[in-house]
Structures are given as structure tokens and as C-alpha cells.
Amino acid sequence: MIRVQALEKSYKDLKVLRGVDFEVARGSIFALLGSNGAGKTTVVRILSTLLTADAGSAGVNGFDVAAQAARVRESISLTGQFAAVDEILTGRENLVLVARLRHLKDPRKIADDLLDRFSLTDAGGRKVATYSGGMRRRLDIAMSLIGDPPVIFLDEPTTGLDPEARIEVWQAVRELAARGTTVLLTTQYLDEAEHLADRIAILHEGRIIVNGTLAELKQLLPPAKVEYVEKQPTLEDVFLTLVGKDKR
Secondary structure, three states: EEEEEEEEEEEEOOEEEEEEEEOOOOOOEEEEOOOOOOOHHHHHHHHHOOOOOOOEEEOOOEOOOOHHHHHHHHHHEEEEEOOOOOOOHHHHHHHHHHHHOOOOOOOOHHHHHHHHHHOOOOOOOHHHHOOOHHHHHHHHHHHHHHOOOOOEEEEOOOOOOHHHHHHHHHHHHHHHHHOOOOOEEEEEEHHHHHOOOOEEEEEEEEEEEEEEEEHHOOOOOOOOOOOOOOOOOOOHHHHHHOOOOOOO
């Protein structure tokens, strides 16, 4: 569904991408993992036709991102690092607006279906300014799905969210893939990639240094010595239990 070959990109004297290669299977979640400044967002911007690569090639849904940019845009949605929602409007009004901009029939039904799908029906009539961080991000992802794009790019979707909101977004991402949407997820959080991705690629200094399933990546290190110890709860376990919202 996504194909990247020998991708290169520089900003003046700064080489950001130095020959990036990877492929993403249809209906899978692919995590592009890397520290800040590794080039993750640059890859997404090239794949979404917002940037032009200096060298190499890339294709999305069978279309070349350089030669067939319009067809690529028809195939994708992009959710950036910050929720692109209008705080003055209600959640339902945000969804209706996007459906109308896409010239779709019955935008109100589309909005109501998405509110239900992302557990936002009760909040649909409230202004987005009253939403929590997790609710805004879920609404943002819902807006990206209007028109049923086969590919969605999520660029660090949980940046700045609290633990509860992160789990809400993780569940939304899993549901996307379960319905057949291909997801390319960029993140700097190791646990996020571990929980969500079918395959993980690590981008470092402009190159993919490893690409595989979680099991394959774990085999790169020798097995740890097994010791039988009492398992202590993690801080996340404590937090979610105390606030009464441990959804696992």
C-alpha cells in the first residue's frame, strides 16, 4: 500500500533523509520510530505530497507521490502532531463541515456514525473547547476518516496526551486497522510502537537501521536471564486504577 525507495531530502546543508526504504502492507499498522529530528515527519510530508523528495521514489495506493500527487491526495488522510479541530464548533459541526467540504451526501448521518464509532455521541453537541485532549484527538482522527481514505498518516498522534488519553487513541488506531485502513504511525514512544504496530522501522540519522515485527526485533538482542520475582505494578497501572478507568 505504501512503497518508499532510496528517499533523500535535505534542508540546505542539513541532510535529513539519506536513502530511506520501506514498504507497508495493506490493512496493517506500520510504526516509524525515531527520536526528535530523526526525519519521521519529513517522510510523512513527502508521502502526503506536502514536500518533494530530492531523490528516490515513493508510492501510495499504487500512485507515485511526485507524478500523481492528486491521486495520492484522494487516497489519504493526514493527522498531524496537533489536533486540527475548530474549538468554536461542536464535535458534530466539525464532522459535518469536513463532509460538506468533501461534497459527500448526507453529512449529518456521516457525522453521527463517526461520533458513535469513536464514542463521542454524548459530547457531539458540545463545543470542542470543552473536550479533553483524548477526545480532541479522537475527533481529529474521526475527521480524517470522512470519505473512507484507504491510507491514514498519524504523525505522533499522542504527543502531549495523558496516559488515559493515549490509551483512548491507541484503541481508535486499532479499530482503524481492524476495518481495513492502512496506518502509518510515527512516534518517539517505544511502548506505543510495541502496543500497536504490526511492523516497526527505526529511523536514525536519516536511514532505516532496522525493520521487522516486534518478535523479529527482539531476536536482535540475546535473551535475558530469567529470574522469578514478584511483579510490581507499573506507574501506569497505579494511575489508571486510582482514577477508575483501567480499560484493560
